[in-house]
Structures are given as C-alpha cells and as structure tokens.
Amino acid sequence: MEENFQLSDQQQSIDYKAIFFKIFRYWYLFILTIFLALLIAFLFNKYTRPVYEVSTTVLLKDQSENKINPQDMIGFGFGNRIQNLQNEIGVLTSYSMVYRTVSKAGFDVSYFAEENFMTKDLYTKSPFLVELDRSFPQPLNLRFDITILSKEQYRLEVKEENVRFYDYTEGKITGRSPVNINYDQVHSFGKDVISPYFKFRIVLNSTFDLQKDTRRSLYFTLKDYDGLVGEFRGFNIERLNKESSILQIKMAGGNAYKLSDFLNALTKEYIDRGLEKKNLVTTRTIAFIDNELKGISDSLTFSEKELQMFRTRNEIMSLDDESKQVFDNMVQLQEQKAKLLVQSKYLANLKDYVEKNTRLDELIIPSSMGVDDPMLNGLTMELSKLYTTRKELSQFSKEKNPSVQSLDIQINSAKMAIFENIKNAINTNNVAMKDLDGRISIILSKINQLPETQRVLIGIERKFKLTEAIYTYLLQKRSEAQITLASNLPDNEVLDRSRPEEGVPVYPKTSLNYLIALIIGLIIPVLFVLGKEYLNDKIMEREDVEKITSLPIIGHIIHSEKPSKVVVMDSPKSSIAESFRSIRTNLQYLLQGKEKQTILITSDMVSTGKTFCSINLASIFAMYGKKTLLMGFDLRKPKIYKDFGLTNAEGISSYLINKSSIEAIIQHSGMENLDIIMAGPIPPNPSELIASEATGRMFALLKEMYDFIIIDTPPIGLVTDAFLLMKHTDANLMLVRQNFTHKEVFASIIRDMETRKLPNLAILINDVKLSKNSYGYGYGYGYGYGYGYGYGHGYGYGYYSEDRKVEKKSVLKRIFGRT
DSSP, X not given: OXXXXXXXXXXXXXXXXXXXXXXXXXHHHHHHHHHHHHXXXXXXXXXXXXXXXXXXXXXXXXXXXXXXXXXGGXXXXXXXXXXXXXHHHHHHTSXXXXXXXXXXXXXXXXEEEEETTEEEEOXXXXXXXXXXXXXXXXXXSOEEEEEEOSSSEEEEEEEEEEEOEEETTTTEEOSOOOEEEEEEEEEETTSEEEOSSOEEEEEEOTTOOHHHHTTSEEEEEEOOHHHHHHHHOOOEXXXXXXXXXXXXXXXXXXXXXHHHHHHHHHHHHHHHHHHHHHHHHHHHHHHHHHHHHHHHHHHHHHHHHHHHHHHHHHTOOSOOHHHHHHHHHHHHHHHHHHHHHHHHHHHHHHHHXXXXXXXXXXXXXXXXXXXXXXXXXXXXXXXXXXXXXXXXXXXXXXXXXXXXXXXXXXXXXXXXXXXXXXXXXXXXXXXXXXXXXXXXXXXXXXXXXXXXXXXXXXXXXXXXXXXXXXXXXXXXXXXHHHHHHHHOOOSOEEEEOOOGGGOEEEESOHHHHHHHHHHHHHHHHHHHHHHHHHHOOBOOSHHHHHHHOOSOEEEEEEOOOOSOSOHHHHOTTSXXXXXXXXXXXXXHHHTTTOSSEEEEEEESSSSSOHHHHHHHHHHHHHHTTOOXXXXXXXXXXXXXXXXXXXXXXXXXXXXXXXXXXXXXXXEEOSSTTEEEEOOOSOOSOHHHHHTSHHHHHHHHHHHHHOSEEEEEOOOTTTXXXXXXXXXXXXXXEEEEETTTSBHHHHHHHHHHHHHTTOTTEEEEEEEEOOOTTOOSOSSOOSSTTXXXXXXXXXXXXXXXXXXXXXOOOOHHHHHHSOO
C-alpha cells in the first residue's frame, strides 16, 4: 500500500505552489522584518565610526637600474646600494622606521570629542592645542577632560588610578611608581599648567568657536612612542603589478587626515634614511680627511714659521738659480711621496678596520683616497653591499637561516680577498716609496755640495713643501667629497603623496549594509515559514492532510466561539451551521444518494471535537426534516447527556446487557426529529459489549426506526471501539482538528484504516480558524469536484445571522498569534 501514499508529479508541483502561497500570506512579516532590518542598517551606518583608507606610492629603483651613477664617480667611484624589493618593504614596515616617524610627527597628543554616543577624533580640528614640556616625564594614556569656560579660561579635570609616566627624551617608561591622580582646577589659556604629575601649556586654536566648543565634551590623551608604533604599524604594502617596482602603501583608520600625515611622514623618513645611508661613506671620508688635516695643519704652520725665521735671520729670501733647479726637482718628488704617504696610511687603516670592525657598510671606498686599484675598489663595494644585505635580511630572519649563513660565507670570502689586495697595494706603495727615496737621495747628494746656507734653506723648504703637498692633496679630496655629498640624490622617490580628500570610506559599507539588510529582511520570513512548517508536527492546512492520504475531505468546520456545543440548534443561520449543511450535502454525494445513512465519527486522539461534530451534524440532519438519532457510543467517557441536560442512567450499555429495552434508552433532545441514545453506565468490558451480537440486533432495529444515525465514538487511536462499529456504518468520518492533530499519529492511524479497506472512509477537518489571511480552507473541500460553499473572506456576506467583518489583527498579533 506504500504506493497509495506517494504524491504524483502534479501534486508535487502543487506543493511548491502551496509553499509559495504560505510564504506570501506572511506579507506583513516581510514588511516588518525588512523595515526593522533597514532601520538597524540605517542606525549602524549612522552611529558606527567610519573607517577610511588612504594610500601613497613610492618608486624603488629596479636592480637593473642600480648602476653606478657618473655623479657618484667624482673622484671616488661611489655607487648606489643595490636594493632588494622585499628588503625595502621590510625596512618600511620595521619597528625602527615607524618609531622614527611617530617620534617626529607629533602624534603623541590625541584630541577627542564625545558627540551623539560616539567618540570623534579631532585631529587638526581641535579648538585647542597642547604644548608639552617633553623634558618633563608625562602621565601615560591619561584622560584630561577639558571644559572651555570662556576665551580666557578652561577647567582641567583628571581622575585616574595606577598612572605610569613616560620620558619622551629617553623614549621609555620611567621607573617612577604608579600613582593615583585626582585633579580639578581652572587655568588660563597660554599659561603653564604645572603639577607634580604633568607639565604643559594649552593654547586656543584658530578653529575655536566659543558658542559651540563651550558645550562640547572634550578631552585629550598623551601616548608613548611605543604605543604609537603599535597603533600606526598596521599598514599594508603591495606592488602595483608584478613587473614594476612601485609600492603602494595603504592604511585604514578613523581619521583620514591623521593617516595621510603619517604616510607622508613615513615616506619622507624612508627617503631621508636612504639618502643618509647613501651619504654615509662620503661623510665618513670627509671626517677621516678632517681628522688628518688637524695634524698636518699644525705641522704646516710650524714649518712655515721655521722657514720664515731662517730667511729673516740669514737675510736670504730665495735660492740661487742652481739651488732653485735642484729644489724644484726635489719638490716634484716630495709631492709624489706625499700622495704615497696618504695612501699608505689609508690602506693601513682600511686593513685594521676590516679586521676589527663589524660595521662593514661604512667602509671608505679606496678610490676616494686616490687608490686607483679597480680590483680593491670593486671588492670594497661588494663587501659593503653584502653586509648591508645581511643586516636587512637579519631583521626578519634568524642567524641559522640558510640565506644569512650564505651571506656570512660570502662576506668572509670578500674580507680575505680584500686582505690580499691590501697587502699587494701596500707592497706596491712600498716599492714606489723606495724608488722615490732613492731618487730623493741622489738629489740630496747634490744639495750637500751647495753652500751651507743654501743647503739648510733647501732642507727647511723641502720639509715645508712636503707638508704643504700632503695638506693640499687632502684639501682636494675633501672638496671632491663635498661635491659628491651635495650632488647625491635619493635612490627612491614618492610618486603620489597621500591626500586625505581622496580617502575612501571602507567601513561601514553603506550600500552593502542596506543590501544585506534587505536580503535578511526577505530571508527571515522565509526561514520563519519554512522552519515553522518543518518543526510543526501538527496539521495546519489542507495540504498537510493531502500529503498523508488520498482519502476525500468531506468538509471543514469553522472555529466556534460560542459557549454552547449545540450551535446548529441555537444559531441555525450561522456560518458554522452552514458548514454542517455543506457536509450533509457532501455526504449525499459520498453515499450516492442513499436514503438511510449510518455515519460514524471518530478521531485519532481525544479533544478533536468528535462530540461537537456529532451533535451538530445530527442536528443539521434533523433540521432537514429527517428522523435522526444521535448515539453516544463512547462507553468509557460518556458526556453527551451533559450538553442536552439529560440523564445517563440508561443507555447503550444497559441495553446490550439486557437491562433496558430499546424504547427505554431513547431520549428526546427537545429538537424536532432528533432523538438521543446515551452511552449509559460505564461497563467493565466496553469492547466485548460492542463486539457482541446484541450490538448488531440494536443497529438493525434502529435503522428501521430512523433515517440518519450519527455515532459518536471514542478515539480510534486509543481503543478499538470504532473499528468494531464500522461494520454497522455506511460512512466513516475521520476527524482532524486544525493545529491539534499530530501528523505522524494521524498518518499512522489513517494508513492502518486504509489497509483495512473500510467502506466510505472520509476526512472531516474541524476547528478551522478563518481570518483575512486564512489558511486556505475556504475553497474546494467538497467531495468529488469540490462541492460546497466557500468561506474565505467575510463568511456569508449578509446571509448568516452572526455576519461580521473579520477581525483585523495587528502585525505583532498576526506574527505571534499563530501557533
């Protein structure tokens, strides 16, 4: 029989339509949820602190472009450092770079205003400015409340516990123990505020508005550099595309002006850092030359005075022609020797520096000191480059990193090669020095042949000229280094400065929030209806019954609000009475016009309204002019007699045990054509009595006496009494109560009844609550092609005695009133 309960494809398509109509009937829930969702989105967009995104772009030279610039070769051969893109990103995001930026940008004082339940950052828009005395330790992260009283005065209030202090000169928290601060005083603008805990001055800004700012809740806080680094370090850096070396730096936050100023300060410090590193070698060269010049300057001054004194004392101002020729040759050799002496001293210093120092990126290039050895110059530049690369890599790598270890090996190899080249250069200088000394000795032998006065004068002038040559040579190299320093340009450049006007609001996303709210407003009612449908285990609609069984639905009974169960007798023109008339008509079609009918009414469980339906169905047949009998066959819990005000002393049970006659148990209801037989005293064995032959004889007699017999039975899901009586009936009505009958219990019982192939089995739906948005019971409940009247809107339109407009419930009642 399983196939009997499978729905056809047509029925399944109807189910989808039914689900659509179920959802549509909750149109008011859609309106409410959409309205609430959009309202929440509006409030969220209005009162959420906006977040803006600003950006700047920096151009980095590609490695292929990092060639030696001719301007760097003015006497030195200085070359730009080769950059690695990832290393430069690491430099930009490093703690030291951000610290350097925030310590110079003036972000240590933050200004705020509390307006409309929000805290607003007043960066660049504060009506006052705080001028900190940074030599005085200041309280950290302390809230200073400002109440502007007039153009001249303000109130300063502070109340905080466990306050720590920050030393801006040293850039760290002081060792001072935390204290509790409770401060409330009036001060004048422009005057120093001095206390044991803080020291600053507050001045009015050009944006000050007396009427506006005196009513605002203003305050400022002091922040430490380390905290500012953590606040501003959350920026992102990415390449514009894979082929370029242009970096885009993005940052998001609540104040676009503050973010833009930070990014501009960051890129400026980055460019300045690169230029400082580029000028470092030149600066160290100038420092080396200046140090040498100090000693030589003293020697030159002494030699000059000695020469002057000799000439004055011996009354000789110049050499004779022969002596002058010898002296000129000597001067040429002395100048050559001066260069060699400077170079030898530099090479000795270079060897000692490479051997003992670790800051190899600060090496002085040999060409800057006139050492024209291409191999040594190349090795020195390579060593400096390798050390710079290692230092940058070590910022985010450990010592055991293979890349770091590989660079260490390369650095050691370069140092060994430099040692060998320095030795060779020193040897070459020594050979040249010996050659010069030999040539100078020849000239000295000629000088010894000159008169004593000329010989002494030549000796003094020779010493002076040597010192002067060294001094002049160093001055020349210093001048060349200064030219190089002035002509150096940064390797990188800022393409686009960050502009706050171009800040893009990234949060909250207003349009997206409204779209999400609209979608949620649509989804919630759908989920509510589908969830209610899925979780509800009770029969709510006609489709619920049709999904379970293909048995015909004989009709439906509208919900009654009357206190009496005998509604048809009390209100014969009511809509409920018309419902029973429709059922009476449909029963004629079900039984194909059979003149005498025995109709049994049962249900799966108690409280479905069996007695109510039995009483009123019997009443409607009696009103039709047919002789009708109502039988209370619930022998276990008899109660019909209470509704009619009759007795239960005699009834079916007393007849079946032969204690009463058929005439004795029949009672008149007080309504024409309607008699009643009560259940009688409760027997100990009701099922056995019903199954006895006496029951059959009783029905045979009653069918002769009455046209219609309505049988009220106990629930078929609890006892088998109804099954035992069905062999005596013409029609069997299974009662279903809206929002009460359980689907699974009903399905189990109805399938069992269908397997028994009981005759003329039909479904009767009871207690249908109709409203303006009814559940769909107002059409097509008739047998066959849907006979019967519809009650979808306003019941009878003036045909019924209790005609009224359907109650208009509020939206909340409609949502929560349905169970």
